[in-house]
Amino acid sequence: MIKDISFGQFYPSESLLHRLDPRFKIIITLILVVGIFLCNSVCSLVFATVIAILLMLLSKVPISTYIKNTKPLIPIILLTFILNLIYVPGENVLWRFWKITITTEAIETAVFIAVRIVLLVIVTSFLTYTTTPTALTAAIEDLLKWLRVFKVDVHSIAMMMSIALRFIPTLIDEINKIINAQKARGADFDSGNVVRKLKAMVPILIPLFISSFRRAYELANAMECRCYNGGEGRTKMKTMHCSAKDFVALGICAIAVAGFVLLNSIKIAGVY
Amino acid sequence: MEKLEIKNLSYVYSKGTPFEYLALDDINLSIKQGETLAIIGHTGSGKSTLIQHLNGLFKAQSGSVIFEGRDIWENKKDIKNVRFKIGLCFQYPEYQLFEETVYKDIAFGPKNMGLDAAEVDRRVKRAMEYMGLPERYINRSPFDISGGQKRKVALAGILAMEPDILVLDEPTAGLDPSARNNLFELIRKYKEASGTTVVFVSHSMEDVAKMADRIVVMSQSKIVMQGTPDEVFAQAPKLLEIGLNVPAITSIFLQMNRNGYRLPPVYTVEAAAACIKGMLEGDAV
Numbered sequence: 001m002i003k004d005i006s007f008g009q010f011y012p013s014e015s016l017l018h019r020l021d022p023r024f025k026i027i028i029t030l031i032l033v034v035g036i037f038l039c040n041s042v043c044s045l046v047f048a049t050v051i052a053i054l055l056m057l058l059s060k061v062p063i064s065t066y067i068k069n070t071k072p073l074i075p076i077i078l079l080t081f082i083l084n085l086i087y088v089p090g091e092n093v094l095w096r097f098w099k100i101t102i103t104t105e106a107i108e109t110a111v112f113i114a115v116r117i118v119l120l121v122i123v124t125s126f127l128t129y130t131t132t133p134t135a136l137t138a139a140i141e142d143l144l145k146w147l148r149v150f151k152v153d154v155h156s157i158a159m160m161m162s163i164a165l166r167f168i169p170t171l172i173d174e175i176n177k178i179i180n181a182q183k184a185r186g187a188d189f190d191s192g193n194v195v196r197k198l199k200a201m202v203p204i205l206i207p208l209f210i211s212s213f214r215r216a217y218e219l220a221n222a223m224e225c226r227c228y229n230g231g232e233g234r235t236k237m238k239t240m241h242c243s244a245k246d247f248v249a250l251g252i253c254a255i256a257v258a259g260f261v262l263l264n265s266i267k268i269a270g271v272y
Numbered sequence: 273m274e275k276l277e278i279k280n281l282s283y284v285y286s287k288g289t290p291f292e293y294l295a296l297d298d299i300n301l302s303i304k305q306g307e308t309l310a311i312i313g314h315t316g317s318g319k320s321t322l323i324q325h326l327n328g329l330f331k332a333q334s335g336s337v338i339f340e341g342r343d344i345w346e347n348k349k350d351i352k353n354v355r356f357k358i359g360l361c362f363q364y365p366e367y368q369l370f371e372e373t374v375y376k377d378i379a380f381g382p383k384n385m386g387l388d389a390a391e392v393d394r395r396v397k398r399a400m401e402y403m404g405l406p407e408r409y410i411n412r413s414p415f416d417i418s419g420g421q422k423r424k425v426a427l428a429g430i431l432a433m434e435p436d437i438l439v440l441d442e443p444t445a446g447l448d449p450s451a452r453n454n455l456f457e458l459i460r461k462y463k464e465a466s467g468t469t470v471v472f473v474s475h476s477m478e479d480v481a482k483m484a485d486r487i488v489v490m491s492q493s494k495i496v497m498q499g500t501p502d503e504v505f506a507q508a509p510k511l512l513e514i515g516l517n518v519p520a521i522t523s524i525f526l527q528m529n530r531n532g533y534r535l536p537p538v539y540t541v542e543a544a545a546a547c548i549k550g551m552l553e554g555d556a557v
Contacts (some may be wrong), residue, residue: 011290012290013290177362177367178367178368180324180329180362181362181365181367181368182368182380183329183355184327184329184355184359184360184361184362184430185355185368185380185381185384185429185430185433186352186355186356186380186381186384186385186433187380187384188352188384202370203368203370203380206370207367207368207369207370210367210415211367
């Protein structure tokens, strides 16, 4: 069950996108995310979808992995779809039933938002699939350097993030171990009503909390033993270098987003 | 009689991803009623994966696990009962403790079995007695007691289910030598009193030599050797080759033989002492 979580996990592969500078990848992802929100015509959404498909293909990560990533979000997508369908006001009434009216405008908004959510998931998972957690946090640290002017301890925040990311797989392992240990004692996590299911979580959560605290203490000690004292004067083993390909990628991304905006003005049948 | 039989069991982790890893490769093994079976092998040889198949925590991808003549997955809903009959105690079981009191924690298993309060009470007290836990511990928090005692409480939690087969994954990992000996002594006494079949994983050849009737050696996801301690430790070079060891006393005797003595193979200090005594009294050399 829990070991199937793949969201935010690195997928090793030898693709061009894996080799891009992580700082550029973060910027590209942000630009694409904003770009996707700017799409409000069918043409630009289709174009954005094409870009997303290209990203998936270029990353050399199997499409099935992306699909697996999107699956847990299906309920959210469905919910927003239905809510939009019902609540978005419009003039072109297609169907009326009791207090519910469905208009063409509502369908349009609902479909657009559902497509946008899927695209957002694809674009953000492209980032985490092609970038190792360490590279990601190093890049974030580098990108947020300017915050130091405001006395923000960027290094500590980045270190906290990388520790948190580093421990996700460890904790998943730990949870699985605890679940199995309690199952071996006949614990039942699958049957009963909500209250019983919540109660069944206690034998997992308490050992998990205790071991998390234990790990935190151990890690803190281990870091102190190696004279860790924060970001002051700290150098990196792997420094990041940007090269021509990074700027090319950024350029392509900017052109794509410009394309989204331009295509917004082309409406099929003058409406969509 | 064969209590538990494993037939052609194979298991692959993360099937179909770049992390794919074959953990068990066509394992065949049978465990007899009442025996003590030790599983040894280097880290990552598949021991833990194997024992998690025994009580159905892992479902065999191919092959089967047969308990008392019936496939444990024959009836999916019955798997919980299989887990009560084949009690599995994980490595560092003290990390699974969660209740407010020692008593409640040990009672978790029996309660899940749906037993009445009187029976649960009897089993908890019996398990505590077997594990040498004094009665005054009943109302203490399992987080306030020493590491060795925590381990015993966790083990008692498994014993309280009164399983037919007790499966232990490195029961003495991380304990000091005296706690180790003490724990094995308690397990041995429990086994003698209850007639339970015991399967345990260990990295200590001394413990294996002392406890086991039969040894299974795993290497690279396969069973590479099995037999009595005599048979297995006689093949010291092969054990060393796959990264395992023989008991210290066995290697001392092997070295002595290389220096011209003709000593029989031994694997416990007691046997070695008897042998040397005999030698000094003048029947060997």
